[in-house]
């Protein structure tokens with residue numbers, strides 16, 4: 407540990423975003439977003455189409471330039487760090503659309519998640535992922551492209567887990583899934599928090615599914631945080647219910 411830097415306490419944020427601005431050319435998509443994720447939490451960012459959810463996730467994982475504000479992770483300023491350095495620091499992203507490698511076997515896809523690791527525990531971690539997702543074990547030698555959408559989402563989460571992340575970023579995990587699979591994927595995210603002590607920051611249009619399992623949530627509207635509260639508070643909030651839950 408660096409001299410003089412106190413250890414991270416569990417109420418210290420693992421991820422702290424402050425006044426973050428980012429966009430595409432002259433168009434600003436995030437107008438000064440601030441939020442935090444504490445160790446062990448599942449935090450959901452919900453919002454409609456084009457609100458800025460993906461842009462924010464990409465700024466956290468380091469593939470989207472930031473024009474102002476900052477990203478701190480585990481007490482370190484990562485605002486200008488490369489995407490690679492952020493993976494090394496313990497941030498793993500499960501991208502929208504999963505981006506699995508279809509011709510490769512399921513097992514090779516999972517092993518790719520550990521590409522930065524050289525330790526001897528990769529095989530044991532593979533078994534842990536297979537315990538979480540038995541369907542992947544049964545089909546471990548098959549091409550990943552043969553999996554259904556829900557199974558591909560599980561593979562993408564499993565692959566991210568193989569990097570032993572401190573923070574798992576999930577972009578729209580429910581996208582394109584039938585309701586029963588949405589429930590399964592969110593049940594797995596809740597299990598990751600309980601059993602693997604992973605901290606999760608997820609963005610979702612499916613506000614009900616996300617807030618139902620989230621410890622805390624933020625609502626983003628046109629590039630600004632409009633509301634925050636516990637998952638339950640937001641689920642019962644009149645404005646959230648009208649705008650995002652169709653109630």
Ligand SMILES: Nc1ncnc2c1ncn2[C@@H]1O[C@H](COP(=O)(O)OP(=O)(O)OP(=O)(O)O)[C@@H](O)[C@H]1O
Nearest residue numbers: 430433435453454455456457458459460461462611
């Ligand atoms: N490559 C791009 N070039 C220009 N503008 C973009 C680009 N990607 C996103 N935007 C704009 O930035 C804003 C935020 O988009 P973003 O994709 O982050 O929203 P989102 O909340 O993730 O929406 P969705 O759920 O539809 O993916 C929108 O106004 C969008 O049109």
